Structure formats: C-alpha cells, structure tokens
Amino acid sequence: xxxxxxxxxxxxxxxILLIVVPLFCVIISLLAGRYFxxxxxxxxxxxxxxxGEAPTTVVMELRLPRSLAAAFVGASLAVSxxxxxxxxxxxxxNSSLLGVSQGAGFGASLAIVALGGGAVLxxxxxxxxxxxxxxxxxxxxxxxxxxxxxxxxxxTIVSAFFGALTSILKYMADPYSQLPSxxxxxxxxxxxxxxxxxxxxxxxxxxxxxxxxxxxxxxxxSMGDREAxxxxxxxxxxxxLLIGGATLCTTAAVxxxxxxxxxxxxxxxxxxxxxxxxxxxLIPVSISLGAAFMVIIDILARNLTASELPIGxxxxxxxxxxxxxxxxxxxxxxxx
Amino acid sequence: xxxxxxxxxxxxxxxxxxxPFCAPFVVAFGHGESMKATxxxxxxxxxxxxxxxxxxxxxxxxxxxxxxxxxxxxxxxDLIFLEEGxxxxxxxxxxxxxxxxxxxxxxxxxxEEAMESILLMGKVLNAEERAEQYVAYYRTxxxxxxxxxxxxxxxxxxxxxxxxxxxxxTDFPGSITAEWVAYSGVNNVSIQDDGKLNLSGDSAYTxxxxxxxxxxxxxxxxxxxxxxxxxxxxxxVGLQAVKDGxxxxxxxGITRWGHPNSTETPLALIWLVETIYPDxxxxxxxEETKKFYKNFFDxxxxxxxxxxxxxxxxxxxxxxxxxxx
Numbered sequence: 001x002x003x004x005x006x007x008x009x010x011x012x013x014x015x016i017l018l019i020v021v022p023l024f025c026v027i028i029s030l031l032a033g034r035y036f037x038x039x040x041x042x043x044x045x046x047x048x049x050x051x052g053e054a055p056t057t058v059v060m061e062l063r064l065p066r067s068l069a070a071a072f073v074g075a076s077l078a079v080s081x082x083x084x085x086x087x088x089x090x091x092x093x094n095s096s097l098l099g100v101s102q103g104a105g106f107g108a109s110l111a112i113v114a115l116g117g118g119a120v121l122x123x124x125x126x127x128x129x130x131x132x133x134x135x136x137x138x139x140x141x142x143x144x145x146x147x148x149x150x151x152x153x154x155x156t157i158v159s160a161f162f163g164a165l166t167s168i169l170k171y172m173a174d175p176y177s178q179l180p181s182x183x184x185x186x187x188x189x190x191x192x193x194x195x196x197x198x199x200x201x202x203x204x205x206x207x208x209x210x211x212x213x214x215x216x217x218x219x220x221x222s223m224g225d226r227e228a229x230x231x232x233x234x235x236x237x238x239x240x241l242l243i244g245g246a247t248l249c250t251t252a253a254v255x256x257x258x259x260x261x262x263x264x265x266x267x268x269x270x271x272x273x274x275x276x277x278x279x280x281x282l283i284p285v286s287i288s289l290g291a292a293f294m295v296i297i298d299i300l301a302r303n304l305t306a307s308e309l310p311i312g313x314x315x316x317x318x319x320x321x322x323x324x325x326x327x328x329x330x331x332x333x334x335x336x
Numbered sequence: 337x338x339x340x341x342x343x344x345x346x347x348x349x350x351x352x353x354x355x356p357f358c359a360p361f362v363v364a365f366g367h368g369e370s371m372k373a374t375x376x377x378x379x380x381x382x383x384x385x386x387x388x389x390x391x392x393x394x395x396x397x398x399x400x401x402x403x404x405x406x407x408x409x410x411x412x413x414d415l416i417f418l419e420e421g422x423x424x425x426x427x428x429x430x431x432x433x434x435x436x437x438x439x440x441x442x443x444x445x446x447x448e449e450a451m452e453s454i455l456l457m458g459k460v461l462n463a464e465e466r467a468e469q470y471v472a473y474y475r476t477x478x479x480x481x482x483x484x485x486x487x488x489x490x491x492x493x494x495x496x497x498x499x500x501x502x503x504x505x506t507d508f509p510g511s512i513t514a515e516w517v518a519y520s521g522v523n524n525v526s527i528q529d530d531g532k533l534n535l536s537g538d539s540a541y542t543x544x545x546x547x548x549x550x551x552x553x554x555x556x557x558x559x560x561x562x563x564x565x566x567x568x569x570x571x572x573v574g575l576q577a578v579k580d581g582x583x584x585x586x587x588x589g590i591t592r593w594g595h596p597n598s599t600e601t602p603l604a605l606i607w608l609v610e611t612i613y614p615d616x617x618x619x620x621x622x623e624e625t626k627k628f629y630k631n632f633f634d635x636x637x638x639x640x641x642x643x644x645x646x647x648x649x650x651x652x653x654x655x656x657x658x659x660x661x
C-alpha cells in the first residue's frame with residue numbers, strides 16, 4: 001500500500017523541473033517564427049512594449065497568446081486524461097470521453113454554418129460541450145446501473161450522435177468557405193488565438209485546480225468503488241469533483257483550440273513511465289509535460305511548413321508511434 | 337476547350353450555368369431569362385439580380401461540387417456551361433455524359449483563357465459582336481494601363497499584398513489574380529516570395545507572421561469586411577499599410593472585382609492604378625464603371641448604386657459564410 005502514503009513528497013529538484021521546463025518552452029516559442037526578432041528585442045518587448053510597432057504586435061499579439069493558450073490547453077488535456085484514466089480505471093480513455101469533443105465540434109460547426117462564425121463560436125461550442133456531457137451522464141444512467149462502464153458507453157453514444165449532427169452540417173456547409181473552417185477546426189489549431197481568448201484560461205485553471213487538490217483521492221478511487229468506500233472515501237462526491245474538473249478544463253481547451261487528439265491519452269502514460277502510478281506525482285507531472293509538449297508541437301506547427309499545419313495531425317503523428325513504443329517497453333505492465 | 341467537339345443547339349432555350357465565371361456572361365449575351373439553373377454564387381449577387389430579375393427563380397443544382405443530374409433533367413436543360421473542376425472529376429463527368437445534354441467546359445485560369453472562353457460563349461449564344469467588344473475593351477485596358485505604368489518610376493511602385501476572399505489567402509505565381517495585378521506594376525509580395533505559400537488546389541494561403549515579414553505598403557481586399565477587419569484588429573497593428581491607412585476595400589459589382597472568377601477584372605485594374613498612383617488621372621472610374629455595365633449588360637447604374645459598388649458594401653446578399661481568418 002505504498003501509493004496510499006499521503007505524505008510522500010516529491011523531491012525538490014523534480015518540483016523545480018516541472019515549472020522550469022514548460023516556461024523554457026514558452027520562451028523558445030517567443031523567439032521562433034518567420035518574422036525575425038532578436039532575443040534581446042523580445043526581452044525588451046516583454047518588459048517595455050512599444051505598442052503600435054510591428055515587433056511588439058508579433059510578440060505580444062501573435063506569439064505570446066498562442067504560446068500561453070497552447071501551454072494551458074496541453075496541460076488541461078493531459079491532466080484531465082490522467083484523471084479520467086484513474087477514476088474510470090481504464091488506461092484507454094482520454095480527455096474527450098463523455099462526448100466533450102464532438103459536442104464542442106457540433107457547436108462550433110453550427111456557429112460557422114448558421115451564425116457566420118467569428119467570436120460566437122466559442123460560447124456556442126462551450127454550451128454544446130456541456131450539453132453533450134450532460135446527455136452522456138443521462139444516457140449512462142438509463143441502464144439503471146450507474147457504473148463506470150455505462151458512463152463510458154453513454155459518452156460513446158453521445159459522441160456518435162453529435163458526430164452525425166456535425167456531418168449533416170458539413171453536408172449543408174458552403175464548400176468553399178465554411179467546410180474548410182469546420183474541417184480545420186476538427187484538426188485543431190491555435191492559429192486564430194488572440195489575447196481575447198485567454199479568458200478560457202480561467203475555467204482551465206479552476207478545472208486543473210480541482211484535479212490537483214483531489215489528486216490523492218484518485219489513487220483510492222482507482223482501486224475500485226467498493227474498496228474506496230471501504231476505506232471511508234465518499235466516492236460519489238470525489239468522482240463528481242474529479243469528472244467535473246476534468247470536463248470543465250477539457251471543454252474550455254477544446255473551445256479555443258479545436259479537437260486535439262492523443263495528448264490526453266499519451267501524456268499521462270509518459271508521466272507514468274517517468275514517475276510511476278502514484279497520482280500525487282502523476283497529476284503535476286502530467287500538467288507540466290502536457291504544457292511543454294503542446295508548446296513544442298505548436299512551435300513545429302508554425303514553423304515546419306509555409307502555412308500552418310493543423311495541430312491534431314502533428315500530435316497524432318508524434319503521439320501514436322510513441323504510444324506503440326511505450327506499450328512494447330512497459331508491456332502494459334503499469335496497469336496490471 | 338479540353339479538345340472536345342460539342343454540337344450545341346442553335347438557339348438554346350434552357351441554359352444551366354454551373355461555372356460561376358460564365359454565368360454573368362450568359363446574362364450579358366442576352367440569355368439571362370433562359371438561365372434556369374445556376375450556382376449559389378449567382379444567387380447571392382445583388383447587382384446581377386437587379387439586371388436580370390428572373391434569376392431569382394433560377395434553381396441551384398450544384399452543391400459541394402456535385403451536380404444534381406435529375407434536377408438538371410427535370411428542367412429540360414439544352415445547354416450546360418461547366419467549369420474545369422467538375423469536368424476532370426470522373427464521377428461527375430460520367431453523370432453528365434449520361435444526361436445526353438451538350439455541355440461546354442470553359443476555363444479561366446489565365447487572362448488569355450478567360451478571353452477565349454468569352455469568345456466561345458459569344459459564338460454559342462449568338463452574341464459574337466458583344467463578346468468581341470468585351471474582349472477588345474479588356475485588351476485596351478491592359479494596354480493603356482501598361483503604358484501608364486511604364487511612365488512611373490520604380491521607386492513609386494509600392495509593395496502590395498492582395499487578400500483574396502480571406503485575410504490570409506493571396507495570389508500565387510501563375511494565378512489569374514497575380515496576372516492582372518502585375519499589370520499595375522506593383523511589387524506583389526506573395527509572388528516575389530512564393531516559397532512561403534501553402535498551395536491547396538487553386539488557392540494559396542500564407543500566415544500573418546509572414547505578412548509581417550513582407551510588411552507591405554498597400555493591402556487590397558476583395559471580400560467586403562476584410563479591409564475593416566485588418567484595420568481594426570489588434571493582431572495587424574504595426575504593419576506599414578495599417579499605420580498609413582493604406583488598406584483598401586475593392587469594389588464589388590456583379591462579382592467581387594478582380595476575384596478569380598470576376599467579370600469586372602478590367603475595371604479592377606483601373607481601380608487599382610487609380611488607388612495606388614495618386615498622380616494618375618487618366619480615368620474617371622465612376623464614368624468607366626457606368627459605361628461598363630451599360631455597354632455589356634444594358635444596365636443603367638444610378639449614382640446610389642454606383643456608390644455602393646465602389647464602396648463594396650451591400651452588393652452581396654447577407655452571407656452566412658467566412659469568419660475572416
């Protein structure tokens with residue numbers, strides 16, 4: 001019962017590393033880009049910006065908001081993936097469980113087709129993502145046995161339902177202007193993120209905070225409902241907190257970046273390889289790794305080709321081979 | 337074109353224009369009333385519907401690149417104008433071949449091709465004279481502008497960025513938009529630096545950061561609303577063109593002037609020369625515009641309409657498309 005030892009602290013150097021690595025990536029992302037700005041100039045711009053000049057706009061309006069958004073989105077997806085995997089005791093679930101992605105995707109498509117896109121896209125996708133989660137939970141309850149399996153099943157059903165609705169919208173969309181926007185949204189991108197979208201960081205921080213504070217409880221929950229109850233844990237309450245927190249931050253993330261796959265699945269597993277199964281460590285490591293990973297991917301997306309590469313393509317290309325390697329290396333051992 | 341031989345009816349009664357470039361010329365060549373089916377773009381243009389009110393009842397038989405063959409049959413169509421994209425799609429071509437309705441494939445990816453297409457349409461629609469007039473006018477404008485520009489010293493020719501439909505979509509080498517813009521003598525930034533473009537089909541995209549690298553002195557935008565967006569959005573602050581307020585909305589008439597499928601490309605060129613060379617007084621754009629619609633569409637543009645066309649506002653019916661980026 002080593003993992004139930006609540007007081008086991010992480011070593012100081014690991015704590016420092018967890019903060020320094022994502023920060024370092026963000027700083028690199030401010031330097032990298034088509035428009036050349038010397039590191040010294042970037043430094044000056046950050047601390048005494050001269051608004052109205054091109055270098056300031058590039059750093060403060062183009063690179064910094066993207067980079068921050070990427071960091072928070074990556075952290076959110078990774079940590080909610082880790083939380084879901086623990087709570088549902090299933091290594092294959094990820095952050096878009098419970099229909100969040102498809103729900104948000106339908107909301108975004110609806111905004112593009114019916115409302116002309118623009119700023120209305122974000123609240124619209126948020127509302128439908130929350131609606132999808134609600135429906136998933138309802139669908140899971142209809143079976144009258146409120147187990148983890150029925151909940152996952154509910155999520156799958158609702159995802160398929162919203163996926164079909166999105167397909168209808170795609171069919172109706174203008175093939176020259178609307179359809180590419182919808183397709184692009186589903187591949188994920190930080191290209192349109194501006195400083196105004198950073199509002200989404202608030203729900204992400206709240207969601208991540210909830211998971212972070214309850215991280216020790218995930219260890220208990222991951223032993224199974226009955227065992228957890230035997231240990232005196234109010235399982236319903238903590239499940240609600242954890243699933244709620246994970247859903248909140250995933251939803252906010254999906255709303256500003258579109259659907260980005262694999263991060264919520266792969267990053268927690270990489271975390272497990274590094275620090276093991278203890279959620280006391282795994283949760284902070286997932287946050288840090290997710291942020292760093294996403295910022296690096298975004299740097300690649302911006303700089304690899306002439307135009308923007310969709311993020312979802314890169315995360316899948318990088319994530320899937322790594323995942324296979326990981327399976328081979330651990331032989332799934334962590335989960336046995 | 338496409339090396340095909342097509343036998344067309346002598347006097348087509350039910351025309352189906354599935355090529356957005358061709359549709360306005362069907363009207364110009366006096367067959368607007370016979371155009372029973374068309375593409376969505378035409379249904380959105382305010383001016384073409386003012387010129388030819390019967391277009392309000394024309395049916396849209398093509399959606400998402402796919403033609404509804406049964407709807408075409410039901411209309412009793414006897415002549416179809418097609419774009420290359422539909423023709424080179426094997427499934428679509430098989431469908432059309434099965435209909436046994438003569439169809440013409442018309443291309444317009446260069447100025448020469450566009451002129452050829454117009455002349456061919458003139459022949460088919462028994463309006464050779466008007467087609468020749470249009471092409472002659474086109475050639476005259478190209479030649480006159482070339483002469484005017486030849487007299488303008490290199491250092492007065494600005495670096496220009498051309499936004500096509502979307503803020504970050506632009507010209508690429510070999511495109512018809514690059515071709516007509518080149519006549520104005522500007523340094524078209526996206527052409528000089530084409531390795532920095534992402535080409536997909538017949539459109540090319542760049543990124544905002546790349547536009548900062550180019551730092552153009554002038555930006556022109558064909559889609560209503562884009563110029564205003566560029567001038568007011570915080571992400572575009574600091575660009576030379578934005579600082580100087582030299583971000584211009586292009587006029588919108590029957591089509592967005594200078595768009596790849598535009599009817600008014602000669603006018604777009606005149607507008608551009610007038611806009612970027614303040615010392616150029618060769619043309620009276622308003623008169624030139626009125627004459628254009630009078631000569632080719634038998635339509636008298638009143639002053640209010642002229643103002644709307646030149647400002648580019650309100651000429652396309654409320655749209656449900658495009659976020660600007």
